[in-house]
Amino acid sequence: MNIAELDSDALLIALRRVLAAKGIASEEEITERIAITDAASPAGGARMVAKAWMDEDYRELMLTDGARAAETLGIPMRGMPPLGVLENTTEVHHLVVCTLCSCYPRAVLGYPPFWFKSVSYRARAVRDPRGVLLEWGTDLPEQVTLRVVDSTADYRWMVLPMRPDGTEGWSEERLASIIREGDMIGVTVPQAG
């Protein structure tokens, strides 16, 4: 049997049937797992970032123990890899990539987006990161160091972006609403407007 040549949909149906019959993965378990996985989204990471912008103690916690910081906001981290948080400053901007596969901080950002898994992003982010950022319209100032983080092993990495100008006096909720997934990977930076 050449697995690569089988029709993908037919193979999935067949595999599901075999795994259900063996009691390894039932229909109900698969449905439940999908629901749990769908519940994770960039909104989780955005709440963390907004809180870190407002609360200095929380920012400290986030930078020293990302998983615990996520848990304090009710984001489930049990069984998840350790979460490292990379803080952007006026001197350093972080960009996360996984050149070997597509390691992604799923607990706080949800499923990885298509571009993160793409061959071109994985190839270019380490070698032409400023060019990659420009494709998102992110023109990093010359004096800022661009630090690429290749996620190769057991950690998952998210970026704590800088709070944009023009958000003074905003509530945590309003701040969270402007933070996008790309801001927490480093291809974009949050915009007030």
Add this chain to the structure above:
Amino acid sequence: MERDVPRAMHDLGGVPRYMCDAIDAEPHELTAFDREVDAIRQLLGMKQVMSVDELRRGVEALSEEDYLRMTYYQRWLRSITATLLAKNVVTAAELQAALEATP
């Protein structure tokens, strides 16, 4: 300092032939197929039938042609299937029978 190295095909960092490829940043909705494969992989991990490391190795074992042709979760499905067969969690006969029973 471009060295000619015996890089594996999935080891993509800085590979020259992709340097001029634009990145498709458009949102691509996951399909039911994608979500199901993802969920099955998680269940196999939780039940210690198969690790994420085994998943990766199985993806890396695809031919470069298949790797570049298949979608992300199509690769996963091939890796999961190959790994379960190799570990005798599923036999080829069982899979064949299930494939034939599929309309």
Add this chain to the structure above:
Amino acid sequence: MIAPGTQVRVRDDWPETRGPCHIRTPHYVRGEIGTVLRHLGDYPNPEDLAFGRPAQRLPLYHVQFKRYGLWDGGRADDDILIEIFGPWLETSS
């Protein structure tokens, strides 16, 4: 244990040429000089986990490389951080 600030060289080793393997050290950093930023903890060796073999826990380090050294061009002060397992790092200079 390798202390933060220690200069290390990634082994210029290519297990890919010796048969089936699973490696988490990217090709582009082999043989390169970097600096250990910190120890990230000890984790089971993925090179064994990938084959369903018993896996020894190994120290994992965050290592910083100047991008300038990895490829011609680029900016001298941009850099890359990579997670690398202890056995891939040489400390004798």
